Amino acid sequence: MAPQERVRVGVIGCGAGQFHLEGYAQEPRGTVVALAGLDSDRCRELATQYDIPHTYGDYRELLAHPDLDAVSVVVPNHLHLPVTLAALEAGKHVLVEKPLARNAAEGEEMVDAARRADRVLAIAFNRRHRHDMELVHQHARAGGFGRIYYVKAFWMRRAGIPGLGTWFTNKEQAGGGPLIDLGVHVLDMALWVMGNPRVLTVSAATYAELGPRGKGNWAGARFKVTEEARYEVEDLATAFLRTEDGATLQLEVAWAAYTGATDEFGLTLMGSEGGAEIHVKDYALTDTLRTFGDFEGVPTECRPRLQKTHGHAGVIHKFVASILDGAPVSPSGEEGLDRVRLIDAIYRSADLKREVTIGE
C-alpha cells in the first residue's frame, strides 16, 4: 500500500481555532476537512474563509465524521481532557492547545490514553517557532552560550485580561489565570532552551489586585464584559525555580498590573560563554533578539536579522510529520505535562507561602 500522503484533520473550536486553520493552510501534507464550534455563525464564516467542506456544532458530531485522521483541540481548558480522550478513543491523533490541561492529574490521563491508543499527542507551544526562539534554542543546544545558569522569563500586560467574566477568569473552567494562560508559554520556552532540565524546587507568589475590582480588561478583547463579571484567578504570578544542574529560572507573568509593559514577553538567558535577550513587544516578529558576547576582550551586542514565521504552522508541520513519518513529536504531550506539573507546584507554593519540592 502506498504511504498515506495527507493527514485529514478536524479542528474543534472557532476562537484560537483560526490559528490552526492558518497553520494547516501552510502545511502541504495536511488538509482540514471539518470544523466544530458551538458558535455556529463564526464556524460557518471560518469554514467559508478556509474552504472547509463540513461544519458541526458539538465536538462529538465531528468525531463521528468517517474520514478523519487527526484533530486539533482548541476549546476552553476544562474541555481539553474530555475532548482529547474522546478523540483518542475514536482513533484520532491529537494536537491540543496549551495548557495541556487544568492540572497534572488531567494531563497524566491524556498522556496515558495517547500511549495506550498508540496515537500522537502534541501540544501547541507555538511561540517556540518564532525565529528568535528557534535561533536561541539552536545556539543553546549547540553549546554556544556555554553553561546556562540563569534565565528570566516574563509575559507582562498592563491591561490584558482576555475576558473578564468569561471562562478565562473562571477558576473551575480555566484552572488558573495568567500563569496557566501566558506563563505556560514562557515557562516552556525557557525550559526548552535550557534542554528540559528537571526542576527540583519552586518558590512562588500569586496576587489578584486589579481583576477582582473589574480593572485590567483587554480593550481589544473578543469578549464583552458582563455585569456580574466574576474574577476568580490570579492577575500576577511570580516564581523562582531551581533545576538539578544548579541553574535557576525566574518567572513573572501578569494579565493586569501597573507596569510600563503593554503586552510584552521574552527571555533573558545568561551562560558562561554568552547571553541572549528576547523582548517581544505587542507580538513583534522582528528586531526582538540581542545576543551578548566578547570580541577580543571587548563586550559585544548583536541583533540578528529575523524572519517572520507562523508559530502554529511550525507546530502543525511537526505534528503532521510525526503522524506520517513516525518522527518523535516535540512539543509533545509529555512536555505539556511537565509544564502543567510545574504550574501545579507554583500554585501550591503560592498557597502554602513557602518553597515546595517537585513531587512532594
Ligand SMILES: NC(=O)c1ccc[n+]([C@@H]2O[C@H](COP(=O)([O-])OP(=O)(O)OC[C@H]3O[C@@H](n4cnc5c(N)ncnc54)[C@H](O)[C@@H]3O)[C@@H](O)[C@H]2O)c1
Ligand atoms: N497558543 C495560542 O497562541 C493560543 C491563543 C489563544 C487561545 N489559546 C488556547 O486555545 C483554547 C481556546 O481558547 P479560545 O481563546 O479560542 O477560547 P474561545 O472561548 O474564544 O473559543 C472556544 C471555542 O470552543 C468551542 N467549544 C466549546 N465547547 C465546545 C463543544 N462542546 N464542542 C465543540 N466546540 C466547543 C466554542 O464554541 C468556541 O468556538 C484555550 O485552551 C486557550 O488557552 C491558545
